Amino acid sequence: MAAVxxxxxxxxxxxxxxxxxxxxxxxxxxxxxxxxxSLWHSMHAISQQLSPVSGCTGIELLQADTFDLHCFQSLTxxxxxxxxxxxxxxxxxxxxxxxxxxxxxxLKNPFYEMEMPIRCELFDINLxxxxxxxxxxxxxx
Amino acid sequence: MQFFGGSExxxxxxxxxxxxxxxxxxxxxxxxxxxLLYREWNRPLHTLNAQQDHKLMFGLxxxxxxxxxxxxxxxxxxxxxxxxxxxxxxxxxxxxRTNTYKLSFMESPSGIKIILVTHPRTGDLRDSLKYIxxxxxxYVVKNPLYTPGSPIRxxxxxxxxxxxxxxxx
Numbered sequence: 001m002a003a004v005x006x007x008x009x010x011x012x013x014x015x016x017x018x019x020x021x022x023x024x025x026x027x028x029x030x031x032x033x034x035x036x037x038s039l040w041h042s043m044h045a046i047s048q049q050l051s052p053v054s055g056c057t058g059i060e061l062l063q064a065d066t067f068d069l070h071c072f073q074s075l076t077x078x079x080x081x082x083x084x085x086x087x088x089x090x091x092x093x094x095x096x097x098x099x100x101x102x103x104x105x106x107l108k109n110p111f112y113e114m115e116m117p118i119r120c121e122l123f124d125i126n127l128x129x130x131x132x133x134x135x136x137x138x139x140x141x
Numbered sequence: 142m143q144f145f146g147g148s149e150x151x152x153x154x155x156x157x158x159x160x161x162x163x164x165x166x167x168x169x170x171x172x173x174x175x176x177l178l179y180r181e182w183n184r185p186l187h188t189l190n191a192q193q194d195h196k197l198m199f200g201l202x203x204x205x206x207x208x209x210x211x212x213x214x215x216x217x218x219x220x221x222x223x224x225x226x227x228x229x230x231x232x233x234x235x236x237x238r239t240n241t242y243k244l245s246f247m248e249s250p251s252g253i254k255i256i257l258v259t260h261p262r263t264g265d266l267r268d269s270l271k272y273i274x275x276x277x278x279x280y281v282v283k284n285p286l287y288t289p290g291s292p293i294r295x296x297x298x299x300x301x302x303x304x305x306x307x308x309x310x
Contacts, residue, residue, distance in 0.1 A: 024214030025214065025215060025216065026213050026214040026215065026216060026217065028211075032211065032222070036208060036212060036222070039207075039208050040208065042204070043201060043204055043205055046200075047201065047237070047239055048239070049188050049189065049197060050188070050194070050197060050198055050201065050244075050258075051186060051188075051239065051241050051242055052165040052166060052183065052184040052185065052241075053165075053185055053186055053241045053242065054185070054186045054241075055240070055241055056239050056240060056241040056242070057239065057240050057241075058239055058240075059237050059238070060238055061237065061238045062205070062209070062234055062236075062237040062238075063234060063235055063237065063238075064209045064213070064232050064233060064235065065232050065234075065235065066214065066216075067209075067212070067213065067214050067215070067232070083212060083214055
């Protein structure tokens with residue numbers, strides 16, 4: 001059974017603009033999630049420096065003992081990453097879908113300030129639906 | 142993590158199948174951050190000089206370990222970010238992949254870290270890293286002339302290692 005544990009969105013400077021936890025026992029408070037996001041931003045950049053071949057765009061997948069972390073970086077430098085169970089499939093398409101939701105419900109919102117934390121209700125609702133749909137689809141198999 | 146399972150060097154290495162150009166670099170660090178071994182087989186791009194490169198690699202791994210221990214979704218009680226973790230304590234990552242390379246990582250209970258950088262479509266190399274650790278034990282640690290904590294200068298170890306890495310698919 002595959003599950004998404006949490007989702008993070010960080011702006012191009014590395015600041016956390018969205019964090020949602022979907023029921024892991026490792027739920028973090030605000031300060032910790034901010035620190036973790038900045039740390040990830042730096043690690044992502046450093047990994048590009050250590051590449052043996054040119055053209056590296058940063059970490060796309062991190063595999064640990066108890067979770068996998070998939071990361072998607074848009075062309076503008078905004079990073080979307082999701083912590084999920086090891087071996088979860090189709091996280092890349094989920095991240096691209098979240099990017100679409102971000103462009104539709106956050107960027108096109110005239111009251112949203114760039115690089116600031118996301119407080120858009122429609123984005124939350126649609127995101128919850130997308131993650132839930134994923135869960136149901138995988139369980140239904 | 143089972144390190145002392147078999148009596149022979151286990152697991153037995155996979156039969157050589159690949160073209161032999163899969164491995165880019167290998168690093169071996171001890172628990173103090175000293176680079177014991179750096180092998181390079183295929184590295185077209187050098188961003189930094191050797192010293193800085195080793196330090197950056199060690200720093201990246203230290204921070205990533207700290208990050209994975211903190212982000213572990215299955216454990217509620219965790220220390221703060223940046224607190225040094227003992228080998229084996231807390232969740233640790235075993236590999237990460239970018240669009241141009243895949244880095245596989247293994248830490249032994251004594252703090253010896255083995256890092257292998259390969260082609261991004263390489264599979265799970267945890268068993269290969271365990272085998273390399275066993276090679277290290279046989280050719281380096283059991284060598285009476287080797288001082289722990291100093292860079293490894295063993296021709297036999299280097300040749301066996303090169304041969305093995307060339308065979309990894």
